[in-house]
Amino acid sequence: MNTRFPFVDWFRNSSPYINAHRGRTFVILIEGEAMAQGRGEQLIQDLALLHTLGVRLVVVFGIRPQVNAALEAAGVTPTRHDGRWIADADIMACVERVAAEQRLWLEARLSLGLPNTPLHGVELTAVSGNLVMAKPLGVREGVDYDHSGEVRRVRAAAVQALLEQGALVLLPPLGFSSTGEVFDLDASEVAQQAAVALKADKLILLGEADGLHDESGALQRQLTPAEAEPLRRRSPPGSELDRHLAAACGAARFGVARTHLLSWHDHDALLGELFTRDGVGTMITQHRYEQLRAAQLGDIAGLLELLEPLERRGMLVARSRERLEHEIDDYLVIERDGMIIGCAALHAFPEAQMAELACVAVHDDYRRGARGGLLLAETERRARRQGLTSLFALTTHTTHWFFEHGFRLAELSELPNLKRDAYNHARKSKILLKPLV
Incomplete structure (x- = not known):
């Protein structure tokens, strides 16, 4: 059936997905490059729309480019090993400052409710806190990683309680230890561990690439972890592809039904993936759809x-x-x-x-x-x-x-x-x- 307004047909066809997503928990990673290149506003509007449709949201944000810029401005050159920088005292001071600035910016934008804006009338409560516990990477291959860490656990009960209250939960790439220390974490790992701990329905990774492509350049719509793992092993350590595939495969193996690899460059990617049958990116899943x-x-x-x-x-x-x-x-x-x-x-x-x-x-x-x-x-x-x-x-x-x-x-x-x-x-x-x- 044709209509004068193509949006109407799209809206009708999206209704099964609106119903299916209501009450579901999505963990969404937004890489720092998206914010650095001005895509934050559009993504926040899409997050607000998902919230109004009843989706329970946990948003993990990356800060790599912002930290790199701040280190360069301060004349600090980080030491890197196996894809991670070694977070000494100078680097950690920068990481903590940038993470706080990024979190405050996100909270401010999520509070925007002026008339004639997409968030008008939407009351969003964004909450962050000591929700991710961490431990140091320690000494590996003779290299002391100092305050570079890995996730020990996500405080799932606390996050679930916040989601039950209708809050949107923000998770920075930071973790806290039982000794009161702060550790620099990989945002992809935070997203993966949060999705697993929360038994999330979806893990969505927004990065540079619009998904995975085969040798002919065709977009691969769906892969199992076993099919995706060889691609990860061939990618450079610490690259976005390496980090995202590690998160996607790890989440799938521990019960997250679907992980979606999308590009933040595509303004329609997030909603297009969630509310159309074929989607726009690559999905990693143990169960073929x-x-x-x-x-x-x-x-x-x-x-x-x-x-x-x-x-x-x-x-x-x-x-x-x-x-x-x-x-x-x-x-x-x-x-x-x-x-x-x-x-x-x-x-x-x-x-x-x-x-x-x-x-x-x-x-x-x-x-x-x-x-x-x-x-x-x-x-x-x-x-x-x-x-x-x-x-x-x-x-x-x-x-x-x-x-x-x-x-x-x-x-x-x-x-x-x-x-x-x-x-x-x-x-x-x-x-x-x-x-x-």
Whole structure:
């Protein structure tokens, strides 16, 4: 359905995600470069919008470029080892000052409520504090890291209590020890440990890159930790890619369902990733959000929605809800984030050692991903497991697709008796056959 206002269609399509995200906990890392290059205002407006939609937010902010600039202005050159600077007294004084300045700036912007501003009427309470406990990195490979530290634990109960009160929690890249010391921390590690401790629904890492790309430059929408880990090992120690992938893979392995790698350069990245089906960046997850699986009765409504446009155009024979329910065990589906985007059925004729490949359908928006081929390959495996020796299909529109996948034209006489007797001569469907041996 077309509308004079494209935003209206987008808003309608985003409503399932608005409902799904309400009451969920998101940990969001904003790297310091985003603030240093003027992207803070837009990101704060997006955070305020998420807050009004009922998302529980923990925001971790980086300060690397601001600290580097302050050290350069002070004539201090930090010693670095294995991607981390060694935080001596001079560097820690600078880190603490910059972190305090950045936190105050964020709190001030999150308090903005003037008329004609996106935050007008939004009352946000931003809270920070001694919520991350730390320990020193100590001496490693003969190098004393001084006040460079690592996360010991996140005070999850305290953070949860603040979230329950409707607060937005700010976490700087600092940690505190039981001896009263302050340690410089990696913001990515703070975000990862916070997400794990809080059992967050999402960890979102906003950095320079818009995600991960394959060798051809194509954006990789989804990877498992096992697939992402080799990329991390090849990245320079301490680089943003190294730190973000370490956080993403670590969070996934300890129960965070989804980590999103996004670019703060893209003004639409945060909302686009959260409120559209395909998103805009790369997601790291143990559980793929697009999967090929056996159909279930709960998929009937999705199947009807997928098939109806193709039936209306005469590409498929109409199937009733009752027929789909009766034959549901014959169906495979491709599910993408709760939506059925593809299906195929395998109707066996064991007496003839044949099976019909039927109802092959892929949603119009997802036809460029070779999903039809995946459905065909899985139906062939199913047929072989049942001891069948050939597949046949009837089609009026997609003959060449079947040719490309090893089918040949066949005669009506080559079909099983039951199918031959039920053949609809009025449709004049082409008959195609493929051996499985």
